[in-house]
Amino acid sequence: MTTVQERPPAPEREPRTINRKRGRITAGSALVYLAAFFLALLWLVPFLWALSTSFKTETEASLGQPIRWIPQDWSLEGYRVLFERGDHLTWMINSTVVSTIVTVLTLGLCVLAAYGFSRLDFPGKKVIYAVILAGIMIPPQALIIPLFDVVSALRMVDTYWGLALPQVVAPVMIFILKRFFDAIPRDYEEAAKLDGAGHLRILRSVILPLSGPILAAVGIFTFIGSWNNFLWPLLVANDPSIMTLPVGLGVVAGGYGLFYAQNMAAAILGALPLLIVFMLFQKQIVRGVAGVGLSR
Amino acid sequence: MTTDTDTSAAARAAEKPPSTTPDRAPRRRSWIGLWFVLPFTAVYAVFLLWPMILGLYYSFTDKSLTGRPVDWIGLANWTEAFGDPKAWDSLWNTAWFTILSTPPLVILGLAFALLAHRARKLGWFLRLSFFAPFVIPVSVVTLIWVWMYQPDGGLINHYLGEWGLGGDRLWIFQEDAMGSVVTTTVWWTLGFNFLLYLAALQTIPTEVYEAADIDGANPVQKLWSITLPLLRRTTALVIVLQLINSLRIFDQYYLMAGGGSNLSPENVFIQYVYNAGFVGFRVGYASALSYILFAFILIVALVQFRLLSRKED
Numbered sequence: 185m186t187t188v189q190e191r192p193p194a195p196e197r198e199p200r201t202i203n204r205k206r207g208r209i210t211a212g213s214a215l216v217y218l219a220a221f222f223l224a225l226l227w228l229v230p231f232l233w234a235l236s237t238s239f240k241t242e243t244e245a246s247l248g249q250p251i252r253w254i255p256q257d258w259s260l261e262g263y264r265v266l267f268e269r270g271d272h273l274t275w276m277i278n279s280t281v282v283s284t285i286v287t288v289l290t291l292g293l294c295v296l297a298a299y300g301f302s303r304l305d306f307p308g309k310k311v312i313y314a315v316i317l318a319g320i321m322i323p324p325q326a327l328i329i330p331l332f333d334v335v336s337a338l339r340m341v342d343t344y345w346g347l348a349l350p351q352v353v354a355p356v357m358i359f360i361l362k363r364f365f366d367a368i369p370r371d372y373e374e375a376a377k378l379d380g381a382g383h384l385r386i387l388r389s390v391i392l393p394l395s396g397p398i399l400a401a402v403g404i405f406t407f408i409g410s411w412n413n414f415l416w417p418l419l420v421a422n423d424p425s426i427m428t429l430p431v432g433l434g435v436v437a438g439g440y441g442l443f444y445a446q447n448m449a450a451a452i453l454g455a456l457p458l459l460i461v462f463m464l465f466q467k468q469i470v471r472g473v474a475g476v477g478l479s480r
Numbered sequence: 481m482t483t484d485t486d487t488s489a490a491a492r493a494a495e496k497p498p499s500t501t502p503d504r505a506p507r508r509r510s511w512i513g514l515w516f517v518l519p520f521t522a523v524y525a526v527f528l529l530w531p532m533i534l535g536l537y538y539s540f541t542d543k544s545l546t547g548r549p550v551d552w553i554g555l556a557n558w559t560e561a562f563g564d565p566k567a568w569d570s571l572w573n574t575a576w577f578t579i580l581s582t583p584p585l586v587i588l589g590l591a592f593a594l595l596a597h598r599a600r601k602l603g604w605f606l607r608l609s610f611f612a613p614f615v616i617p618v619s620v621v622t623l624i625w626v627w628m629y630q631p632d633g634g635l636i637n638h639y640l641g642e643w644g645l646g647g648d649r650l651w652i653f654q655e656d657a658m659g660s661v662v663t664t665t666v667w668w669t670l671g672f673n674f675l676l677y678l679a680a681l682q683t684i685p686t687e688v689y690e691a692a693d694i695d696g697a698n699p700v701q702k703l704w705s706i707t708l709p710l711l712r713r714t715t716a717l718v719i720v721l722q723l724i725n726s727l728r729i730f731d732q733y734y735l736m737a738g739g740g741s742n743l744s745p746e747n748v749f750i751q752y753v754y755n756a757g758f759v760g761f762r763v764g765y766a767s768a769l770s771y772i773l774f775a776f777i778l779i780v781a782l783v784q785f786r787l788l789s790r791k792e793d
Contacts, residue, residue: 212699213598213599216595216598216599217599217601217602219595220595220596220598220599220602220606221599221602221605223592223595224602224605224606224609224610225609227609227610227613227667228609229635230613230624230625230628230667231612231613231624233624233627233628233635234623234624234627237627246633247633249633249638251635251638251639289523292519293519293520293523294520296516296517296519296520297516297517297519297520297521299516300513300514300515300516300517301513301517303513304510304512304513304516305509305510305513306509306510306511306512306513306514306517307509307511307514308514309513309517312517312521315529316520316521316524319524319528319529320781321777321778321781321782321784322528322532322774323724323727323728323773323774323777323781325728325730325750325773326535326770326771326773326774326777327528327531327532327535327770328753328754328757328770329535329538329753329757329763329766329767329770330531330532330534330535330538330763330767331527331531332757332758333531333534333538333763334526334527334530334531334534349523349526349527350527352523352527353523353524353527353528355524358520383512383516408615411617412615412616412617412618414617414618414619414730414731415730415731415750419758429617429619430617430618430619430620431619433617433619433620433623434618434619434622434735444627447623447627448623448624448627450620450623451620451623451624454616454617454619454620454623455616455617455620458615458616458617459612459615459616461615462608462611462612462615463608466604466607466608469611469615470607470611470675470678470679471679473672473675473676473679
């Protein structure tokens with residue numbers, strides 16, 4: 185049983201039971217399908233209700249009663265106000281920049297370090313690796329106070345770097361990548377070594393091409409985690425023009441008050457980018473949860 | 481670039497235990513390796529190790545956010561923290577949230593996974609609708625739910641009223657605040673446990689069930705004597721991860737019931753720490769409080785670490 189699956193996934197086996205039982209629809213399985221379908225629909229209700237509200241006029245939305253799932257007068261008013269105000273777009277750009285910095289740096293630094301720990305021997309290696317592994321157990325939330333002090337001493341408050349750099353520290357990614365690299369047989373590198381390749385070239389032309397799935401998983405999870413991070417950006421971004429989307433929506437937009445159509449338009453637009461990421465990478469995400477998900 | 485051949489090569493590679501390929505020549509110790517680990521280690525030292533040491537030091541001082549000179553005050557912060565009824569109240573609120581949210585998140589996660597595992601033809605749709613909320617930013621989640629929780633004209637009160645179940649509750653706006661936050665959290669994060677269980681279910685070989693079929697086992701017997709025992713390790717992991725996450729509750733509580741909106745006078749622990757540091761400017765005291773939370777999470781995390789490393793055998 186592999187709950188902690190950071191090995192390359194074996195080719196998926198076709199579930200054999202389906203074929204054999206095809207055509208036999210029992211009362212039990214009909215019930216299972218009905219229950220599953222109903223629950224999935226129930227789980228979508230908040231999204232659907234937000235979507236419906238976002239297309240109403242502000243008057244209809246704030247009236248509340250009667251509950252109408254299909255707007256009486258379709259309206260893009262909520263979205264229009266949002267775009268006129270403009271801050272939503274700024275936050276979206278900020279989130280994209282910060283999450284991209286975090287993802288690129290995490291992948292780069294963690295791959296280098298994992299290769300070092302997996303393939304090279306150097307003084308102090310065991311101690312450094314142990315200290316980094318111990319970091320897996322440290323909850324970032326318990327460090328916010330002194331971390332803020334460090335970041336403000338570095339004059340990084342209200343900057344992209346102040347938002348991004350503390351999020352790059354992800355010891356669990358080193359753990360996951362190192363175990364993956366450890367499982368790649370060393371024979372693969374012999375040929376490259378005979379050719380006189382240095383370690384950077386071995387990493388680039390032997391190890392990385394074999395590590396596609398794990399790199400995708402680490403990258404996607406880092407990106408989603410960073411995009412959705414709330415507490416740290418809340419502390420370090422005070423200027424609305426540097427806020428990320430979750431903080432801007434939570435702190436500034438929440439304060440606009442009772443404009444429901446507009447709020448739901450903001451919610452829909454705020455949900456959209458990662459929903460698209462999810463649709464595009466559903467397979468990698470579903471596979472990755474079992475392995476990388478442990479980092480949360 | 482990843483092509484299919486690469487992936488299967490890696491898969492084949494991984495199936496061999498790594499220990500069967502001993503090093504040909506003893507590797508030379510050299511300093512090159514240090515250059516590989518140095519960049520990460522530097523960031524790690526500045527943004528994790530150093531704040532940890534600094535926080536511990538501050539907890540013994542009267543360090544303030546206002547920047548006046550720092551005095552060593554010994555254990556004063558610690559004794560104050562242990563005797564601070566508001567700190568204990570907020571710690572209890574965090575514990576209460578953990579107690580309320582963990583059982584539904586684990587049990588429903590398993591139940592949904594069992595359903596999805598059997599309703600395979602709906603697989604894509606089920607994964608989408610159960611897991612999609614998990615990738616949504618917390619403030620989007622709370623915007624939507626606060627709108628649904630509106631006492632007048634909110635979706636939830638409307639349907640409760642229509643079905644004769646009341647419909648006059650105040651939800652996040654008063655005594656139901658904690659229950660409302662828990663409900664929202666279940667909707668938001670259930671998908672993660674769902675996927676962990678689903679992945680584990682898919683590794684159970686079908687032969688096991690075929691054998692049980694031959695013995696004439698009914699579905700309930702198969703669930704109790706095959707599925708659940710085989711999922712024991714997954715369940716342990718799910719519970720531990722859930723405990724760690726629930727103990728860190730802040731975001732959704734702050735957005736729905738605390739912080740800016742200030743609808744509830746109660747705090748959760750991280751919010752109390754946040755207020756002590758960033759509203760009261762008492763960095764020293766807030767640091768001591770942080771270490772108390774840290775100790776609690778560390779205990780749970782040590783269990784997680786044991787579970788993780790046992791896999792190595």
